Amino acid sequence: MSLRELGCSVVVGVIGQPNVGKTTLFNVLTGSMERVGNFPGTTVEMKVGRRAFGGGVVCFVDLPGIYGLKAVSVDERIARDFILYGDWDVLLVLVDSTLPVETSYLLLQILQLTRRVVVALTKYDEAERLGVEVDADLLRRSLGVPFVRVSALKGAGLSELLAELVRVGGSSGGEPLRIGFGAAESAIERLARVVGGSRARGLAYLILSGDVELGERVGVSRGAAESLKKEILMVSGRDSEELLASTLYNFAREVVQPAVRLLRGAGGERSILLEVFSRPIAGALLSILVLFTAVFTAFTVNTGFPFTALLRVLGFVEAAEVVERYTVSGLVEALFDWVGDSVAEFLGGGFVAEFIAGGVIEGVAIVAQFAPLVFVALAVVSAIEDSGLGPLMAVSLHGLFRRFGLSGRAVYPVLISLGCNVPGVVASRAAVDGVERLSIVASASFIPCQARLIVLLALVGAIIPGDPVLQSLAVLLVYAGGFILYLVTALLFRRFAAGVRGASELVLELPRPHWPSLRVVFWSSWSAARHFIVRAGTILVAFVVIVWILSHTGFSGYTGDPSSSFAFYIGSSIGFVLKPLFDLSCESSWVVGFAVLIGFIAKENIISTIAVVRGVGDVLGGLGLNPVQGASLLIFFMYYIPCAATATTIWMEVRSVKFTLALIGYTAVVSLTLSLIFYRTALLLGV
Amino acid sequence: MARVKLSSIQQGGRVRVVEILLDSKLQTRLINMGLTRGATITVICRNHSSTIIMLNSSSGYGRTIALSKDVAERIIVEAVDPSTENCNGEFQT
Numbered sequence A: 001m002s003l004r005e006l007g008c009s010v011v012v013g014v015i016g017q018p019n020v021g022k023t024t025l026f027n028v029l030t031g032s033m034e035r036v037g038n039f040p041g042t043t044v045e046m047k048v049g050r051r052a053f054g055g056g057v058v059c060f061v062d063l064p065g066i067y068g069l070k071a072v073s074v075d076e077r078i079a080r081d082f083i084l085y086g087d088w089d090v091l092l093v094l095v096d097s098t099l100p101v102e103t104s105y106l107l108l109q110i111l112q113l114t115r116r117v118v119v120a121l122t123k124y125d126e127a128e129r130l131g132v133e134v135d136a137d138l139l140r141r142s143l144g145v146p147f148v149r150v151s152a153l154k155g156a157g158l159s160e161l162l163a164e165l166v167r168v169g170g171s172s173g174g175e176p177l178r179i180g181f182g183a184a185e186s187a188i189e190r191l192a193r194v195v196g197g198s199r200a201r202g203l204a205y206l207i208l209s210g211d212v213e214l215g216e217r218v219g220v221s222r223g224a225a226e227s228l229k230k231e232i233l234m235v236s237g238r239d240s241e242e243l244l245a246s247t248l249y250n251f252a253r254e255v256v257q258p259a260v261r262l263l264r265g266a267g268g269e270r271s272i273l274l275e276v277f278s279r280p281i282a283g284a285l286l287s288i289l290v291l292f293t294a295v296f297t298a299f300t301v302n303t304g305f306p307f308t309a310l311l312r313v314l315g316f317v318e319a320a321e322v323v324e325r326y327t328v329s330g331l332v333e334a335l336f337d338w339v340g341d342s343v344a345e346f347l348g349g350g351f352v353a354e355f356i357a358g359g360v361i362e363g364v365a366i367v368a369q370f371a372p373l374v375f376v377a378l379a380v381v382s383a384i385e386d387s388g389l390g391p392l393m394a395v396s397l398h399g400l401f402r403r404f405g406l407s408g409r410a411v412y413p414v415l416i417s418l419g420c421n422v423p424g425v426v427a428s429r430a431a432v433d434g435v436e437r438l439s440i441v442a443s444a445s446f447i448p449c450q451a452r453l454i455v456l457l458a459l460v461g462a463i464i465p466g467d468p469v470l471q472s473l474a475v476l477l478v479y480a481g482g483f484i485l486y487l488v489t490a491l492l493f494r495r496f497a498a499g500v501r502g503a504s505e506l507v508l509e510l511p512r513p514h515w516p517s518l519r520v521v522f523w524s525s526w527s528a529a530r531h532f533i534v535r536a537g538t539i540l541v542a543f544v545v546i547v548w549i550l551s552h553t554g555f556s557g558y559t560g561d562p563s564s565s566f567a568f569y570i571g572s573s574i575g576f577v578l579k580p581l582f583d584l585s586c587e588s589s590w591v592v593g594f595a596v597l598i599g600f601i602a603k604e605n606i607i608s609t610i611a612v613v614r615g616v617g618d619v620l621g622g623l624g625l626n627p628v629q630g631a632s633l634l635i636f637f638m639y640y641i642p643c644a645a646t647a648t649t650i651w652m653e654v655r656s657v658k659f660t661l662a663l664i665g666y667t668a669v670v671s672l673t674l675s676l677i678f679y680r681t682a683l684l685l686g687v
Numbered sequence B: 001m002a003r004v005k006l007s008s009i010q011q012g013g014r015v016r017v018v019e020i021l022l023d024s025k026l027q028t029r030l031i032n033m034g035l036t037r038g039a040t041i042t043v044i045c046r047n048h049s050s051t052i053i054m055l056n057s058s059s060g061y062g063r064t065i066a067l068s069k070d071v072a073e074r075i076i077v078e079a080v081d082p083s084t085e086n087c088n089g090e091f092q093t
């Protein structure tokens, strides 16, 4: 769909370096974003937000946060192509008022291509707090485009910004900015003449910075570009990319610096957090602690665990029940139980009533219970991101990760996977290079997500009843195991599948740490959770319904007896394999087999499958398993591919069916092997 | 003035970038972040696996970048001579 069809009167491309406050400003300006298909030739979604202003609709297109326009990765290519060939009226370029010189670099690259630009000096409240003043009028005079001081957090400067966008959007903008390049000037000028057009110098700049693809697109052969670059090297003794960038930075210093005034003797603020996180061992331990706290905060808010277990043991059973009832999950469960019962009563028994109460409503109930969990988990993750703690954790864990061939950036997929593996796999895009990215994709699914935590707690509660200390220990062990599998798999993949030795390098900007903003956290987790819940929720409800049908129908139609249902036949074929390995009984083997199959679709369904098939809530009892068998199967359940959605995402990220299937097989073999080792060892030890 | 690897500079050291010996992709990343030849930087933290630097800027709140040891080893720097340093309040701690 074209942006004009959305009723946009002004189309604004929003661009800025990472951390300049783009997401925050985007949210304040537009409230929400819609996905309007992909950027041309990529699988990256284009997100657009709209805002009514002055009788028209201003549409904002969210472009990737990048440091410069030379295309090294997909993100830069998207931004570059949108700026050069996209259908927009004005570009909104963000410059961080607390780092005005550094963050102007991208702006200067853009201004050499077009002056249909409005600049937002972001985080102005923060700059004021730090005693940094930026003279917007002076910048406007020197660079010929409007500069507006804004604070997304305080909502300041937004109307002025919108007015400028509409004004510039309706104008021609004038000639691009002309910057002199000293020793490279002659090469730039000659190349610009070949390229032609008003933005020729800006294009020549990018081509001589090494953007080969762009060169070929505008008719400059690789050889021609190379010989000009060699010429620059001969004349100046410097690499052309480095020379051009230095010149641009010097220009930024000359033009932007004079507009910056320090009200107090600002500077040199030491960050205690930085000091602590960069300690070799303490930093890494602290990061791991933050990870665990994040998961368990999310879980405790939703379920009351482990306080409920503790209260039970201390003998306050009623108190535990009250806590359970008033946690988010408890309330949701109560609501749906009531709805289910009322509906069943209203319809009065029979296939349809049971189908609606046991299948459809149960399915929706599971999603509803799951939703707040995902939301809180995402909120905790975005609080860590927003506060600037994420990059610090990446630095502190780099020492550990590099031993496994990863860079500290590989902590992001871990962090996000603790909430959900689907965005966790997507977060592999934070990787430094292609090999690191693939090794993260290959290993991210070992990190237990919130869905698996539900299964984990249900099973642990059943296996070790009434002992919260042992229960917590078991939960911790499963998490530690997942973390180790993540690292080891990444290493194996790098060494043997990709044949690369040595670790990925780390180059990472560390934003100033600060308290997370509630608004920012709420926005980002809400938009992520909404998207996730709609997508995952639809799949989940569908599967609960399918499981219900499979376990209540057989060759002779509707059946109340599970062992003559279709589920029995499907489950038996997998159970047939598992039966001798774990000494399962005949009745339990088919249910376990069926649960494993369902687990491939979505892990959280393991528990509901057992409940639906057996019609009882007691997991172990429902399966007739002893605790050792239960624990062994738990290990198996925890580490094979978490769900169909993750498998689909893996395929979408790597676009290889072979890779995806191999990975599913690998996780199945690893988890089954580990669980068998556990089972046989326990038997040998006579547990 | 002596040229050394950035990875060998102690915490608090102020140096100027002389040369970057990295493959083109990483070099682009660093250059785009402002780590060009001639840029002055302060090492604000260093441990066995990484070096954290701050690019010096007029506001005194320069961009802070973490570099793994292998990257820092391939950035060649020289000490900043205080007498030639641009003294108009470029950077103070």
Ligand SMILES: Nc1nc2c(ncn2[C@@H]2O[C@H](COP(=O)(O)OP(=O)(O)O)[C@@H](O)[C@H]2O)c(=O)[nH]1
Pocket: A016, A017, A018, A019, A020, A021, A022, A023, A024, A025, A065, A122, A123, A124, A125, A126, A150, A151, A152, A153, A154, A385, A386, A387, A388, A511, A517, A520
């Ligand atoms: N004080 C202040 N902080 C802001 C403002 N806008 C963004 N931030 C913070 O700057 C950081 C980066 O913001 P974000 O929107 O995620 O930047 P992006 O990477 O450009 O999308 C976050 O920690 C925000 O909380 C603002 O107007 N004022």
